Amino acid sequence: MRIVYTDVLVVGGGLAGLRAAVGARRRGHEVIILSLVPPKRSHSAAAQGGMQASLGNTARGAGDNEDVHFEDTVRGSDWGCDQEVARLFAHTAPQAVRELAAWGVPWNRVKAGEREVVMDGRRVTLRERPEAHGLIAARDFGGTKKWRTCFVSDGTGHAMLYAVSDQAVAESIPVHERCEAIALIHDAGRCHGAIVRNLVSGELSAYIARATCIATGGFGRIYRVTSNAVINEGIGAAIALETGVAELGNMEAVQFHPTTIVPAGILVTEGCRGDGGLLRDAAGHRFMPDYESEKKELASRDVVSRRMEQHIRAGHGVKGRFGEHLWLDITLLGKAHIDGRLREVKEICQHFLGIDPARDLIPVRPAQHYSMGGIRTDASGQSTRLAGLFACGEAACWDLHGFNRLGGNSVAETVVAGMIVGETMADFVESSAGDLQVSTALVREFLEREQARIDTLLYGDGSENATALMARMQSIMTDKVGIFRRGDLLEAAVEELQQLLVRSRSIGIATRRPGANPELVTAYRVQKMLKLALCVAYGALQRTESRGAHYREDHPRRNDADWLKRTLARWPDAGDTLPTLAYEPLDVTRMELPPGWRGYGAKDAIDHPATEARAAEIAAIRSAFGHADRYTLQQALMPFEHLVPEPYRGRNERLGDTP
């Protein structure tokens, strides 16, 4: 029995996991990272457009601060997020971007003086302040009041991932590559580490840890049409679900990105529209202003994706070999801009479409992009039900994004959550709660159970085809649990997914070798992914309202009276075919920003009975604190500083601050 001991086990070598690992290591603890692939190949590298942080250095960012970022994030979430977490995030994001600057990320910088940009289809001259020269610049993104998205051309995630990954090397943190956590070891409400399969040798080992952190990203690959990398199969969230104890939050909240290229599904950044790109239909007509007079192409992603599909349904799509699509037009930005700031987009267009985006229109259609849901944690990143289990980044639901995430907030979340969870885990390991109390008998039990499962797949008499089950699941999700959802379709999806889950229990495989075996990997992963798919589909079926990215054609209004609550999914019994759902209300009486209109999208929400009273209360506090500074006022509205780890408590300095 091979057992590896460590203080902290981080599952996932993307930005969130790496940053959490660096944090715990710098506090003096032993850390091991597990990664399916070399960490610099993680899907964080594909984040193109940028990361939101309210530095306020640029002309169009001036006046930005945590308050504005917070409000944008809450509106973006359609009031589904945890507002204290949104505060904690908006406060820490400027520190994250500055830390990354010190670690070598070549952030695009402000150039003083006049420059020409494209806004709302027209060329406009902006004047950047001389005192801002050389500070970190920002571009426009959807659903934001200020230009807040810090960027490195359109390779932001790549530059960030390399900087943080190299910091992990500098800290001598071992990364066990091509290793996959396939089960969590736990008993009596305490997580003790994971059973890990080496994807090259096939060997199983037990990794025993005082703190275990899941940072495995999203689960986009349960969909057929997705921008996600092939490794984004959600196995980290699935093994948490399979404990029967840990909960997954808001799994039905799935984001569809407006602009992925047709048919490959590869993302082209929101920065295209942020920098002035337009959406056009078959007639060449710019249609977004017809639907969204305020924000146009730069409404939130859920709204833009829905409007695009609505426009295609109305008969304005471009008919092509691979179905219908619309056009993304960045020709008006000019070759120099595209060569400098949208070069990944240019390469993608060249290689996958054979076009030059400086001259040609880009065929786009919305595709699955992001999982707002994930392992439910508190604001410190610890599982609400399983002690010693932590999660951060897209795999987690501490609930920054609610039912729709703003562009640029996820790559910011990875590092911010990593900073916070690294500290939280170090605190945990240093406390008596972090003491190891695990018997080798328990470890053996888990190892033997997992080995038996794999042996059943390898040598059993099952006859179901894993690849076929995977393909069917992906089609169901894309066809029936997509942008527009309806009760009858969701019922059909849940029913068939349950059948697939039952069938997945008798998979047989042709390649009966224990080592590197892609067929075996598909087999055990599809069993787990079907459970996630059921959490999404069943959660969507039960939620009879529309909120953010979850849109029910048969229940088109946001219903705060009945649904201002978070879905929690558990899987108590391995033999179940459905998750057990529970709901956690969001407390209107404590919100800093009570529910209202987002500033874009529909305006027909059903109010929560407590909203009016809370709004009045806030108005009273605001008038009572009329002369106080914004920090004091904020403290009176919704205190959150107790959630900020000590090293990150200071106030963020900005250009033009009065001392």
Place this chain on the structure above:
Amino acid sequence: MSAPAKPRCLTLRILRSAPGTHVEPEWQDFAIEEGEGMTLFIALNEIRQNLDPSLQFDFVCRAGICGSCGMLIDGRPGLACRTLTKDLGATITLAPLPVFELIGDLSVNTGKWMRGTAERLETWIHRQQQPELTALEAPMEPELAEAIYELDRCIECGCCVAGCGTLRMREDFVGAVGLNKITRFRLDPRDERSDEDFYELIGDDNGVFGCMSLLGCHDVCPKGLPLQTQIAFLRRKMAVVGFK
């Protein structure tokens, strides 16, 4: 419009191997029908789904961003995910990248090699003082930031390593990927290392003086990095240190 031509039948000739077993490496042919816009990512997955579920290869982003899928495509190192079959003949040979430890079939351990490079060349910003996170960031000239990013675009795919003549003779040569990283950190004012420090890392035949200037690296880099000029530049700078 003329009637669509009948799709081609492609033969993918793949070098199969399973290190650690007694099976000898061999070429194996797979026949598939070419599809519209087919990439090697699509073709290889189709083979794995329909013809041989045991075939090993590595893809992650499938968008030319992550650098996982470097392989020899008709003998030349390149990214498989963004290679369109229509640009190739009806018979396509695929083999794993040389130099790197072979995992099996088209899968090689670039991760281990690149981690080794990062440790050896200390590819991170070296600075004494910890940043004050709440303070205004230090300014940087916009053009300098862009120049650093130009070199920071390396995706560690290993194509330059596989295309390197020097590496055939000196197995400890740092390769263009390593030299490019040194030029990247050397350019970055946030890194406090001096040319003497960099000389310690690459001022020998396994570093910048080992390069035979065959420049296969420059020809095969999928990101079009200016490797030729960077290596020449670095050699001049390091020679200055060497003469001191």
